[in-house]
Amino acid sequence: MQSTFNKISAKRRSIYALGDQVTASPEEIFDLVKTTVRNSPSAFNSQTVRAVILFGEKSDRVWQIVEDTLKEIVKDPAAFEKTKAKIATFRAGYGTILYLTDTKIVHQLEEQFPSYADNFADWSEQAIGGAQQAVWTALAENNIGASLQHYNPLIDDAIHQAFNLPETWQLRAEMPFGSIESPASDKDYLDEQEVFKLIK
Known part of the structure; x- marks a missing residue:
């Protein structure tokens, strides 16, 4: 069977070398x-996913919050310099999506x-994972290019204050995106016999 979707999905990789050379406007990306x-x-068509799309100084603010937060946690100067360099690659992009x-x-x-009460939190995680995968693709x-980062819950309070977000919106991930300045490295796959079963 042929699948254009799978061809496009194969392009969806974690891109860490981001730039701001994107021709699409913020409105088009939004x-x-x-x-x-x-x-x-989403389960029960609950539509629990929220997305905040940030550009320019607002996007930079996300990564400054991350840097400031981790500076208080990562006490070893050499380790923090590596952390700071990594954060700089996210800041270098065109924008950031908060999920x-x-x-x-x-x-x-x-x-x-x-x-079903015990399931709704899990189902909301499934919903946000599906949305992240779809947007990324x-x-x-x-x-x-884009990658998915998880500095929550360390940055939750500062993010909510910085962007005046509703208290009920729980931060689950951050997605920096931008032009692809360097492609992703080769991807390794588990042996398919360990992952898939065909039962007829």
Whole structure:
């Protein structure tokens, strides 16, 4: 079987060498992310995923928060310099997407459907994972590189304060994106016999 989707998905890699040489406007990228997230599935059509798309100084602010936070945690100067250099690669991009879960909806569903209450938090994680994968692939289709970072929950309070986000929006990941200044390295795969089973 032929799959254009799989060809595009193969382009979706973790790109760490990012630049700001993206021809698409912030509005075009915002529309791409918005449409992609809205078309991503969620259990009970709960639509718990929230996305904040930041550009310019606002995007830089995310990575300054990360740097400032880790400076207080990473006490070894040499180790912090490596951390700072890594953060600089994210700051060098064109923008940043914050992915969040609206916990208000999760708790409402837990109360509305008590038989499934233990599952809604997990299902919200599945929803945000699907949305991240879809956006990442849509960016790759447009030759925009990205990676997925997880500095939450260390930066949660500062991010909420910096961008005036609702308290019920729980930060789950940060996605820096931009022009691809250097391709991803080769990807290793587990032996397929360890991963897949065909049962007829």
